[in-house]
Amino acid sequence: MGGSERRYVDEAFRSNWLSTVGPNISAFESDFQSLLGVPAVAVSSGTAAIHLALRVLDVRPGDAVFCQDLTFVATANPIRYLGAEPVFIDSNYETWNMDPQVLADALRERALRNKLPRAVVAVDLFGQCADYDPLLESCRKYGIPLLEDAAEALGGTYRQRPAGTCGDIGVFSFNGNKMITTTGGGMLVSSNEGWVNRARYLSTQARNPGICYEHSELGYNYRMSNVLAGIGRGQVEVLSLRVEQRRALAFAYREAFKDIEGISAMPQAEYGVHTNWLSCFLIDQHRCGRSRDELIRILDEAGVESRPVWKPMHMQQLYKHCSRYGGGVAEQLFTRGICLPSSSSLTAQQQRYVIDVMRHAVGMSHGSYTTISMADSAAGCGA
Numbered sequence: 001m002g003g004s005e006r007r008y009v010d011e012a013f014r015s016n017w018l019s020t021v022g023p024n025i026s027a028f029e030s031d032f033q034s035l036l037g038v039p040a041v042a043v044s045s046g047t048a049a050i051h052l053a054l055r056v057l058d059v060r061p062g063d064a065v066f067c068q069d070l071t072f073v074a075t076a077n078p079i080r081y082l083g084a085e086p087v088f089i090d091s092n093y094e095t096w097n098m099d100p101q102v103l104a105d106a107l108r109e110r111a112l113r114n115k116l117p118r119a120v121v122a123v124d125l126f127g128q129c130a131d132y133d134p135l136l137e138s139c140r141k142y143g144i145p146l147l148e149d150a151a152e153a154l155g156g157t158y159r160q161r162p163a164g165t166c167g168d169i170g171v172f173s174f175n176g177n178k179m180i181t182t183t184g185g186g187m188l189v190s191s192n193e194g195w196v197n198r199a200r201y202l203s204t205q206a207r208n209p210g211i212c213y214e215h216s217e218l219g220y221n222y223r224m225s226n227v228l229a230g231i232g233r234g235q236v237e238v239l240s241l242r243v244e245q246r247r248a249l250a251f252a253y254r255e256a257f258k259d260i261e262g263i264s265a266m267p268q269a270e271y272g273v274h275t276n277w278l279s280c281f282l283i284d285q286h287r288c289g290r291s292r293d294e295l296i297r298i299l300d301e302a303g304v305e306s307r308p309v310w311k312p313m314h315m316q317q318l319y320k321h322c323s324r325y326g327g328g329v330a331e332q333l334f335t336r337g338i339c340l341p342s343s344s345s346l347t348a349q350q351q352r353y354v355i356d357v358m359r360h361a362v363g364m365s366h367g368s369y370t371t372i373s374m375a376d377s378a379a380g381c382g383a
């Protein structure tokens, strides 16, 4: 927490605006509008925001939706909630995000078969924006909307444009581990105000105007509460600090491992600011002498939580039958990628310890390290 969250939450209690209407919600949404320059609607989770975005884009049962293969499962699940079929698109090594060439080829091939997808969902993985100019160019060519899953990338940019505003519609998550948190929550944004208003309406049970409880289409109970929006208001005040902190951690790790062969950092594309929501590295077992899984185990034994990079959707039991274009890059990134502790609450001493354990594991430091407690600070990196 930054400091003023409690004040906004107290205001909600004092005024008795506790539920899904109230001044904190409007203020949190206008904070986002000021930050990103587009209208926003606050909802109960990032997953809910994706579900609403796909509804707004009129995704229907039986539709195909192209979706980044390398991501957290919440990107793909809402496609299924709507009875549509995800089709997975591989990443490239330069960004770890959707490969524009793979997308272009996939769309061309689908257009020939008259089987174009209803929408494309790209992800800003671990805080780095996808390469939107070529992705949008392909989507525009076939008139297909692009949904930007910026759940992990609030505060990042792509060619001076804020993450979340690069596609036609964007979503954020305020889950406990994200750049900022409302304990749980999400935001949907778009320069298309009609879409944002429609998402707001769908998020409140799609109730028709008027005092009667009248409904002509299916809605959801997805609105954020005024109490949680109070936390969000306080968190927005510390967003730039959080970006600085996460970037500082990532660059300190990079510096500490730069002399180690076989440990390479996730690339930072030249086109924008990568928030480094998580600090990720690729492990080359043949060059550093340890596999990714061995490093995870060694860190675990030293009391440090680390995780593999997201498991690609096409490798999941849930989605392995789905069509895909490529997948080899996502698989490599998953097999070799590790996420190190990245919380903005990680202390310099704790980070030094993680670095020492890593260096020791690959034979790059002599002697032993002194165990410190990592437990108190919720400094792990899990989702």
Ligand SMILES: Cc1ncc(COP(=O)(O)O)c(C=O)c1O
Residues within 6 Å of the ligand: 045, 046, 047, 048, 071, 072, 074, 075, 123, 149, 151, 152, 172, 173, 174, 175, 184, 185, 186, 383
């Ligand atoms: C890429 C991505 N998309 C969507 C989500 C879902 O957000 P939430 O947990 O708020 O539903 C997350 C994180 O949880 C995520 O990392």
